Amino acid sequence: MTSRRDLISRFSAYSPHVDPLPIELAWDFAEKAHARQSRASGDPYITHCAAVAESLVDWRMDLPSVCAGLLHDTIEDTATTEAQLRAEFGEEIAMLVLGVTKIDALKFESRDDAQAENWRKMLLATAKDIRVIVVKLADRLHNMKTLTYLRPDKRERIAAETMALYAPLSHRLGMFKLKSELEDLSFSYLHPAEFAEIKSKVDARLAQSEKRLEAARAEIEKVLSGGDIPCRILARTKTLWSIYKKMERQKKPFEEIQDALGVRLITDTVANCYALLGIVHTHFRPVPGTFTDYISTPKLNLYRSLHTTILSAAGDAVEIQIRTEEMHRSSEYGIAAHWRYKTGEQAKDANLEEKMNWLRQWMEWLQDLNSPREFLDSLKTDLEFHQVFVFTPAGEVKVLPEGATPLDFAYAVHTQVGEACVGAVVNNKMVKLDHPLKSGDICRIVTRKGSTPKKDWLTLARTARARSKIRHWLRERGLIE
Numbered sequence: 001m002t003s004r005r006d007l008i009s010r011f012s013a014y015s016p017h018v019d020p021l022p023i024e025l026a027w028d029f030a031e032k033a034h035a036r037q038s039r040a041s042g043d044p045y046i047t048h049c050a051a052v053a054e055s056l057v058d059w060r061m062d063l064p065s066v067c068a069g070l071l072h073d074t075i076e077d078t079a080t081t082e083a084q085l086r087a088e089f090g091e092e093i094a095m096l097v098l099g100v101t102k103i104d105a106l107k108f109e110s111r112d113d114a115q116a117e118n119w120r121k122m123l124l125a126t127a128k129d130i131r132v133i134v135v136k137l138a139d140r141l142h143n144m145k146t147l148t149y150l151r152p153d154k155r156e157r158i159a160a161e162t163m164a165l166y167a168p169l170s171h172r173l174g175m176f177k178l179k180s181e182l183e184d185l186s187f188s189y190l191h192p193a194e195f196a197e198i199k200s201k202v203d204a205r206l207a208q209s210e211k212r213l214e215a216a217r218a219e220i221e222k223v224l225s226g227g228d229i230p231c232r233i234l235a236r237t238k239t240l241w242s243i244y245k246k247m248e249r250q251k252k253p254f255e256e257i258q259d260a261l262g263v264r265l266i267t268d269t270v271a272n273c274y275a276l277l278g279i280v281h282t283h284f285r286p287v288p289g290t291f292t293d294y295i296s297t298p299k300l301n302l303y304r305s306l307h308t309t310i311l312s313a314a315g316d317a318v319e320i321q322i323r324t325e326e327m328h329r330s331s332e333y334g335i336a337a338h339w340r341y342k343t344g345e346q347a348k349d350a351n352l353e354e355k356m357n358w359l360r361q362w363m364e365w366l367q368d369l370n371s372p373r374e375f376l377d378s379l380k381t382d383l384e385f386h387q388v389f390v391f392t393p394a395g396e397v398k399v400l401p402e403g404a405t406p407l408d409f410a411y412a413v414h415t416q417v418g419e420a421c422v423g424a425v426v427n428n429k430m431v432k433l434d435h436p437l438k439s440g441d442i443c444r445i446v447t448r449k450g451s452t453p454k455k456d457w458l459t460l461a462r463t464a465r466a467r468s469k470i471r472h473w474l475r476e477r478g479l480i481e
């Protein structure tokens, strides 16, 4: 377990101008409040509080978040009151602890609708402060790491919930490292036999692939060492869960799953990312169709990198991701990497507003949804689909899932535009309302006053937003159930 002193010195390392005294106080407060409690493992309860705070420090969260991590179970599990926390630690920290407590109070009974309903309420209730969700994720991570001490039925329920809700959420927040960790932990409890099998096979294969990876790495290093672009090279390994999913999806045994080697090149500036890409493509044969530029068009969850696959001299396909240090941090820690502006020691991130925008937008969509089923579907859709970037005639870009139609676009522009939509002009050509939009399309929606949504639109629209708006309109007029 991390000590109080370790935690504070690690926090101060990235927040030199913040007085860490509240962390010290919060630690002592939590230790005292939980004094008579222990974890299922038999460890003193404070070990859990410390582990949660430690994750938050790993993710470089701000002072109130770290304090809330230490205090997160005090209201729920001890005699501590909200008023007490407010008096001792102030409004902000008390509010964060209360937010986490509210989430904990929601019981996810079933795997499906009821769970999604609670989940949705939770998100809506806490959307005001994303830090509540980040603290909750740190809490869940430690609970997953200590799941072995619980009863088997409880273990399975919590693992299933983590897989269905928390792993996708961390993905959505761009916290990829956490997502992989949660998935592999859940996997080990949900499918123990498959997990053990893949793990032993991966370990066995590792020795061999490590040699090949090292060879490819050395080749790339040699090519790059000639130039004067700063660059460090990291090896990348697949998670056990992603291998399992691939086996399921492709219906292939482990042995037939292609073991692509992965390498990350990390440099200082965006210009150098493209420079590195140029060097790599000059010296190695790129595999056609594998290049994707997530720097000029980031994913919805803010992920940015250049992706390409090349062939090494030995004929191995090597997946390469090129990014700056900042992008690397973002992709490991996601939204948490952007949260520090509040500490005041750093200039406010100029893009922060933009970065937070998608989250707000997402929350907005959720509010429009009526049933848990719709919500669950939308969550899946929004997570799994690839994206297209479509422009309004004025040059404003709308991000839509792949396969989105002009109807989705119309509703993305404005609900009233969607409702009065009678046609669409894409790249100066009239198209049907089921026309799939592509990235770079310029789309103009034709509206007519008094025109209204049709029932068959529900089959034409692909996005959760458009479908829920259409359904809402039809339902209000009794045209559907």
Ligand code: MN
Pocket: 048, 072, 073, 139
């Ligand atoms: Mn907890």
